[in-house]
Amino acid sequence: MRNPAAGLGFLRDYNEGLVVAIARDSVPFDRASVAAATGLTPQAVSKVLARLIKQGLIAPSGLRRQGAGKPTTLYELVPTSRFAVGVHVARRTLRTVLTDLRGDVVTSAVTPLPPDFTPQDLLRAMADGVVHLTRDRPDTSGRITGVGIGMVGPLDHALGIVRDAHRLRHWHDVPLRERAEEVLGLPVHLDKDVTAGVTAEAWRRGPAFDDAALIMVESGVGAGLWLDGRAHRGAHTNAGEFGHTVLQLDGPRCACGRHGCLEVLHDRAVADGDIPRAARILAAGVVNLIQTIDIGHVVLAGADLLRHHRSYRAAVADAIEAEVPRADWLTVEVTLSSLGADIIAAGAAMQILDASYGVPSPASVGPAIPMQIEQQAR
Ligand SMILES: [Zn+2]
Structure with missing residues (x-):
């Protein structure tokens, strides 16, 4: 964990976020292990734990006896104390998942979207999706933290506005976050699909996953960037094109107006049925990315890629080996996404959990809503 003792203005929430993060990764845990990981005094840890227990996020899980001394109280996360909905908006489909507080996918569903769908079409489909996910789950009542949306860009994550999403005619400067909050009655977090995806991978992989790219091929090609241990969105929150x-x-x-983009070359190779060439084109782009930002992990994702994952993975690994100077030193791990087709929706759900129960960072944007769930839960 990075910089655990930074003196931020919202120290109380910061410490709670730290303890939730520890609880998410280790069950069960005791007060001393939290103190060691955070640098907080045992007394401060006790106060934070008491607050989290009161909110139902953490519960005592038993006692550990060692020798004749006083037994140690153990604690654990209560995964079903909160849930989040994640939505993956692709050009043809809407995938929705329900995750618990640990980020584990409880249930998922996929429905087709109308061709060239409008904002109204999407809002209706999302509302139906939330009802469908929670209908048979009375335990989620009052415990839905919010809805995370991972969508094709370009979009402005900070303002929650979709800017002219490529190949979607009805999406010019649509304030999707605001409109979805009105329709769904829940806090909403909007991000690019690839950034949501790389967040999911980072949650599952832990601190060793600090400089990485998630390369996604699913009706388009994008890259989610995770740099220096956090999502990288760039100056206009539109990184990843x-x-x-x-x-x-x-x-x-290309659909974007330029000539010879990776995406148009890749898609033409696919249309010709030449998957090995499509994979080599993607691999050339991955090598360019490695040369530009020096990443240690490449995660391959997206339905169109996963259908031919052997070809893509081999092409990317071969290109790195052959084309990255000193690939013996600049080692790059190439893997497939660990959550398969759910990765974007799951990552979007994790982002909304992060916004409420994660470790706040000075650079974080989007809804900060720790109190809202309290009001709903009453
Ligand atoms: Zn283009």
Whole structure:
């Protein structure tokens, strides 16, 4: 964990976020292990634990006896104390998942979206999706933290506005976060699909996953970046338009207006049935990315990629080996996404959990809503 003792303005929530993060990763735990991991005094840990127990997020789970001394109280996260809904908006489908506080996917569903769907179509489908996920789960009543949306870009994560999503005609400067909050009656977090996806991977992989890219191929090509232990969104929160980097100056015109973008070259190879070539094109882009930002992990994701995962994984690994100078030193791990098709929706749910129960960071944007669930739970 990075910088656990930073003197932020909201220290109380910061410490609670730290303890929830520890509880999420280790069951059961005791007061001393939290003190050791955070640098807090045992008394401060007790106060934080008392607050989290009162909120139902943490519960005592038993006693550990060692020798003749006083037994140690053990604690654990209560995963079902809170839930989150994650939504993955792709160009053809809407995938929804329900996760618990640990981020584990409890249930998931996928429905088709109408061709060239409108904001109204999407809002209706999301509302139906939330009802469908929670209908047979009375334990989720009053415990839904919010809804995370991972969507194709370009979009403005900070303002919650979808900006001219590629190949979707009805999506010009749509304030999706605000409109979804009105329709769903829950806090909403909007992010690019790939950033949600790389967040999910980071939750599952832990601190060793500090400089990474999630490469996604699913009706388009994008890259979610996780740099220095956190999601990297860039100056306009629109980082990740990896598919619209040019590989061939005089190449075919792309949906974005440029010529010879990775995405248009890749998609043409796929349309020709030439998956090995499509994979080599993607791999060339991955090597460019490695050369630019020096990442240690490449995670391959997206339905269109996972259908041919052997070809893509081999092409990326071969290109790194052959084209990255000193690949013996600049080692890069290449893996497939650990959550399969659910990864974007699950990551979006984890982002809304982070916004409420994560470790706040000065750079964090989006809803900070720790009290809202308290009001709902009453
Ligand atoms: Zn393009």
